[in-house]
Amino acid sequence: MNTSDTRRRTGGRSARVRQAVLDATVAALAEEGIESVSVAGVAARAGVHETSIYRRWKTREGLIVAALLAHSEQTLPVPDTGSLRQDLSAFARAVAHMTASPLGAALVRAMATTDDSPEIAQSRAEFWQARLDTVRAIIDRAAARGELTTVFAPRLVLETLIAPVHFHALMTREPLDDHYPDQLIDLLLQGLQPHQP
CATH class of the missing domain: 1.10.357.10 (Tetracycline Repressor, domain 2)
Known part of the structure; x- marks a missing residue:
């Protein structure tokens, strides 16, 4: 497998993970309200680790605004x-x-x-x-x-x-x-x- 194939595959997965987290955040906001949404809950919904969310969005508030x-x-x-x-x-x-x-x-x-x-x-x-x-x-x-x-x-x-x-x-x-x-x-x-x- 060459480097360009790896890069394309990684980028595609990254986009899918990003969309899954954003969708999970919107669903949590709709069901729980903004005060009850947690990064841990979103991570569980999206099937990702909390560290993946914090690495991209840094804070709970940043995640909510982005979603x-x-x-x-x-x-x-x-x-x-x-x-x-x-x-x-x-x-x-x-x-x-x-x-x-x-x-x-x-x-x-x-x-x-x-x-x-x-x-x-x-x-x-x-x-x-x-x-x-x-x-x-x-x-x-x-x-x-x-x-x-x-x-x-x-x-x-x-x-x-x-x-x-x-x-x-x-x-x-x-x-x-x-x-x-x-x-x-x-x-x-x-x-x-x-x-x-």
Whole structure:
């Protein structure tokens, strides 16, 4: 067996172990709640040694944040309805639905309260980069269709759209009514549309 074969095989196993641990963490969070999740319990669920988890994620909190970020990544697809309003609405509703779920609420709170380690900082950066890529795709398609005549920074659009949703999840913890995402879209689109002189 040559070195390249060994490297490919090891990398594949490492990815499978990582996914198994993240899946086990999400399952534990859903069943037990964030306060009851332990590295030992996750290791038992995933069929790995605790040392394997600590070697990659360093702390229980780092593991939880990484698992929640990975889970969230899979639940927010890029909408493509053919309309800027509908794309933004679909995205805002997906974010609102995610943050209203137990796992989504746990993610928002964990990201706000967990100290940054290099691992958590990297996971957070990857999470927000994926969100920025989603908004960038929405804006680029809208511009190509002629719906926008001015170029807007995707980060500003993203922050304007989802900051109120995260505020509700983190600060007021009040449920969002069905009209709230559309109200956000109305407010955002008024700023995105060109102003008459």
